[in-house]
Amino acid sequence: MAYLTQPDYVKYICSCGQLKPITSLYFCRHCLKIRCGFCICHEVDSHYCANCLENMPSSEARLKKNRCSSCFDCPSCFHTLSTRATMAQPRQVVQDPAAGGDTKVESKQPKKMYYLSCFNCRWTSRDVGIPDQPVASGGWPERTNPHAARVNQLLDYYKAIALQEKQEKIERERKKFNIRGKYITLTDKTGLTGAMARNIAGLPSSESSSSAIASFVPSQATEEVEELPEDIFTKEVNLNQITSMPQRLASPEWQPSSVSRLHPLAKLLSVKRSQRCRACDHNLTKPEYNPGSIKFKIELLAYYHVPEVKIISHEPVKPGGKSALLLKLTNPTGHEMQLRLLQPEDIPPPEEKEEPKSIEKSLERSLNLEKDTTSLKPIEVTCEQPATSRVSAPDVTLTLAQRDDAAEYDDDAQHDTNDIIMWRKSNKLALRLEVVTDEGAEGGAPAVAKVALQYSYRNTVPPAAAAATPRDHTLYTTVLLDLGTVSSN
């Protein structure tokens, strides 16, 4: 692992130019490029509740406003509420004897009643007068949004507008087509397009939509505002009775201003995401569907494919001076790796090759006019990160053995070899290098050394139909090393 709580001392340059530690990078085996969270597609796989681990399809999640129907968060501190049971005497019967004599026959035995309680701030549903429930799950009173009617009206209105705009767009497209082609298509004749558009958008027919637009009343700004109460400036404020801003914003429908109006918040759903490379549309990660599982079906993380660089130690960096730097390199793959250190400028520019576009793909593209795929393509940037120091790279090729989990248990490192390699152990290697710092580096400025790695990579993806693709590749990556600050002489 890199460092969990410490700063990231070693950063890799992603193909999009972002600097990231190796643990937050992905590696596309199809493009053979490092990718990061900024240059990949994030897709929602499934919705689930993090508390009860219930899975639900996205349509249902949308219907439930992305909230779980059986779990609640504390309205006071936002921790998950727990259901607690108490034994309660059926008191109500005693309280009103007027309500028929029959009810008294009910068992006098204590009944189990449930209420919600927060283990963090000790808020309970009893604090706001929510009656205890006879069943452990559900049955909690639901409050209706005071503005529900207006919200629905607005929703209908915006849906209608969206539909109208869509229709107008299709109309325009068709006109353009007509001018150019000057012939009437079958869809023109039958008027199929309008219905099709509505179908695609999943919206009701146009008649009702136009009526929704016509009957819509926009809100009116008014100058008459309710007067503040007389004692607003004189009444003593009891902060314990007033809700905080986060508490109010957590329930936007009600925005309670007094603590006694805090109600349990239905728990927000979480999503499982899968990541997709934008350049080749292959999945980089795909989690298992079961919300209880933290495993992945596909997990193309850079940590498993790119040699890991760690700083063992280094001498203080002085302007114009040389200092020693000890690095550890690890080969995480199951194949032997040839490694060379280079200057970042020496990386050969990537070959520009036009991907042969398959017919299916271009056809697919022509079909969905809406999707402008160009914006989804990754932007490749060469990072011009300033570095105060350069690592004088030795002109040797290092061989790193494959990862061997069993070798973890032998602990005799080989202290062999030459002035560069300090020791070797299974798939790890320690190097002694020299860092040369710029003359002009200012004292106190962060010292950053930049070094490029050339490494061989064996692609184990089963070759596609034509097995012509080479299995062995030579790849490059650039690493920035954080060497503290430049000491002022």
Added chain:
Amino acid sequence: MSHNVKILPGATVCEDCTLEGDITIGGGTVIHPRVTIIAEGGPIIIAEYCIIEEYSTIIHKKSDKQENPPKPLFIGAHNVFEVGCKLESPCGHIGESNVFECRSFVGVDVKIGSGCVIGAACRLTAPQTLADNTVIWGSEHHVREALEKQPSQLLQLDFLSKVMPNYHRLRKPNVHKRQPSTRQSQESSPKP
């Protein structure tokens, strides 16, 4: 070890804890192993049905403006001291049904009412008085007022007093003989 420790019948007190000074432990109270209770500034009286968990520390600190005879530190019934909490109060009185959560710290000059909760890792160092049913929680020491007292831990107490003797050496109750006189004087003194 001091001989001033009075354990009333029904209390469960583990042998492996540090009790120094004039300490009275009420019936039904459970004191886990590794608890430190030091009565250096005056006697400590712990009422009935308290739970004092491992590594908690209760100190009645010596202070300059001490009265003579020293005022006892009275800890009311049904208080729960969770693992690793620390109480350094010379202030004489702690109400009942309070919860001192794990690793909480209550310094000197803090008066605590009843039904209060000092959240995990919360530190009360400034002089203050906690009204009844005050709940303090979180790293920012949020304060809220609970509607009712914390539910009592009678089930847990029952369980502990049954289970503890199976796994720990216990100190025996030692006040049967002089119980009437000592008990009355101690429990009436902090009331006014």
